[in-house]
Amino acid sequence: MKKLTVALALLLTASAAQADLEWAYQVFEEQLHEVDENAPRSVPGSTESYTQVEIDDLWNPPDWFPDDHAPLPEVVARGAGENVRACASCHLTSGMGHPESSQLAGLPVGYMMRQMEDFANGSRTDRFWMNGFAEAISDEDALAAAEYYAAIEPIDWVDVIESDTVPTHYVGDGRMRFRHPDGGTEPLGNRILEFPQDRELATARHPYTGFVAYAPVGSIARGEELATTGGGGRTIQCTICHGEGLTGLAEIPGIAGASPIYTVRQLNDIKTGARSGPMTALMIATVANLTEEDIVALAAYLASLDP
Known part of the structure; x- marks a missing residue:
């Protein structure tokens, strides 16, 4: 009975963590920008045209x-x-x-x-x-x-802005988060949200137009402390596995410059068990004691780095 109780407690904790970070999974909500789907579109510097x-x-x-x-x-x-x-x-x-x-x-x-x-x-x-x-x-x-x-060299893709507020938004086509056409702002809270730098180019699947991420004030510094020192035993320094500059080591992937929304999802998935496997086992001790604030801070710091 004791084992069953402990297992149930762990399951409920994992489910709560997953639910609390639902904003990172970006599920389509609505489409508020009107688009003429059959009008030819072009992008600067390209001779191609697509509807x-x-x-x-x-x-x-x-x-x-x-x-x-x-x-x-x-x-x-x-x-x-x-x-x-x-x-x-x-x-x-x-x-x-x-x-x-x-x-x-x-x-x-x-x-x-x-x-x-x-x-x-x-x-x-x-x-x-x-x-x-x-x-x-x-x-x-x-x-x-x-x-x-x-074989492709990654490019600088995300600009991180620390702020208490974020543009009012919705998740539209492509499960991307867009600024609401009516404008306005709302409290950011403990989230890190990404928006296209240029909505028109992003919806055209332009290969070189990046994103802006709004992160809580102070999150980059907090994430740097966690990533570089372990935060006094709270986690494990990222450089041990991901190498100096966090650009990867052997077959361990680089994480510098990574999409912060993606980073939040992966840390949360590992913590809740949605992501496992032989390589993931190395990350279990890293995420075990991380709070939601820690996860957001690490995502902000990593996104602020050059890839």
């Missing part, structure tokens, strides 16, 4: 700058059958991704392949698409995508 319908084709996303990158593997450009969408539809041709997905640029090939295995066997859970994609994709296609993205 919004074409831009939103998840099996054939736009390639605004085809001369900027190596030839796209078929799975990156057009997916692999009806159960695997084009990788570039979420992660972009630049590999930088959007807050609702993740950055792949510069990640080690071995790390990416292990994550696909974890998604496929269910030890890592994604609320939306990745588990199904990982089950359906071939090893050859997964490797082709991993090698393509690993």
